[in-house]
Amino acid sequence: MSDFRITLRPALGSAPRPGSRGLSITAMPEGHVVQVLGRPHAPDLFGVLERATGAAHRSVRAAGPGQWFIVGDAPLSRDEFAALSTALQPHATAVDQSHGRVRIRVEGTIVERMLAKGTAVDLDPGAFPVGTSAMTLLGHVSVHLTRIEIAAFEVMVLRGFAESLWEDLVRMSVEFA
Amino acid sequence: MASLISCPHCGARPKEEFTIKGAVLSRPAADAGHQAWTDYVYLRDNPRGTHREYWHHTSGCRRWLVVTRDTVSHEVGFCQDAAAAKLAEVRP
Ligand SMILES: [Zn+2]
Numbered sequence: 001m002s003d004f005r006i007t008l009r010p011a012l013g014s015a016p017r018p019g020s021r022g023l024s025i026t027a028m029p030e031g032h033v034v035q036v037l038g039r040p041h042a043p044d045l046f047g048v049l050e051r052a053t054g055a056a057h058r059s060v061r062a063a064g065p066g067q068w069f070i071v072g073d074a075p076l077s078r079d080e081f082a083a084l085s086t087a088l089q090p091h092a093t094a095v096d097q098s099h100g101r102v103r104i105r106v107e108g109t110i111v112e113r114m115l116a117k118g119t120a121v122d123l124d125p126g127a128f129p130v131g132t133s134a135m136t137l138l139g140h141v142s143v144h145l146t147r148i149e150i151a152a153f154e155v156m157v158l159r160g161f162a163e164s165l166w167e168d169l170v171r172m173s174v175e176f177a
Numbered sequence: 178m179a180s181l182i183s184c185p186h187c188g189a190r191p192k193e194e195f196t197i198k199g200a201v202l203s204r205p206a207a208d209a210g211h212q213a214w215t216d217y218v219y220l221r222d223n224p225r226g227t228h229r230e231y232w233h234h235t236s237g238c239r240r241w242l243v244v245t246r247d248t249v250s251h252e253v254g255f256c257q258d259a260a261a262a263k264l265a266e267v268r269p
Contacts, residue, residue, distance in 0.1 A: 064237070064238030067238075120189070135239070136187075137191075
């Protein structure tokens with residue numbers, strides 16, 4: 001057994017809050033992020049995913065062909081993860097990424113204009129409606145973008161890049177302050 | 178150099194999201210001669226015009242694609258998932 005107690009610290013705990021009026025950038029709760037990888041040539045798994053997530057406060061986010069993220073604000077217990085993993089078998093494999101990916105909420109009426117500084121994805125609500133997700137580059141950082149409300153996006157990023165991305169988002173929003 | 182690639186899964190994305198993985202060549206049989214393997218591993222044409230290459234959508238869907246582009250006009254032609262391209266291939 002290790003001599004050191006492992007303590008979970010929020011990835012963005014010490015990040016300063018930006019003070020702009022038109023936009024808000026908030027660290028989302030570090031609940032759970034489960035990566036789901038479908039077997040090659042598996043049929044459309046959306047129904048399986050919907051059933052596996054059940055009525056719990058979780059959302060399914062598309063992340064490319066045969067890949068999804070299941071996210072939620074509450075931490076996932078060992079038993080809950082095991083149940084989720086079993087429910088996906090034999091169609092897909094679940095990997096707990098809760099420790100490895102951080103979600104940031106960016107919100108505001110001109111939020112697309114701010115994000116457009118970093119990504120080439122067309123974020124017009126017509127092309128990218130609520131519930132749509134995309135893996136893309138935001139500046140130099142690889143992120144997973146989801147429109148969660150008409151004027152709010154979730155930006156999911158690898159934990160080690162969270163603070164750097166936060167600084168980028170703050171800088172991108174400065175002109176709208 | 179082509180600057181926008183139409184990923185069949187993600188739509189048009191800038192080239193910065195991709196990694197070029199080289200010319201699409203068919204792999205020789207395991208017992209093919211030394212010359213065939215040297216050609217396959219080391220020797221590359223430097224075509225003027227149409228070129229078929231593997232592109233990996235590293236910062237997107239992470240799928241391997243087969244991209245046909247023109248090295249003179251920089252025009253990007255057909256972009257296909259590499260798995261689909263392989264399925265479509267006629268194998269002797
Ligand atoms: Zn793609």
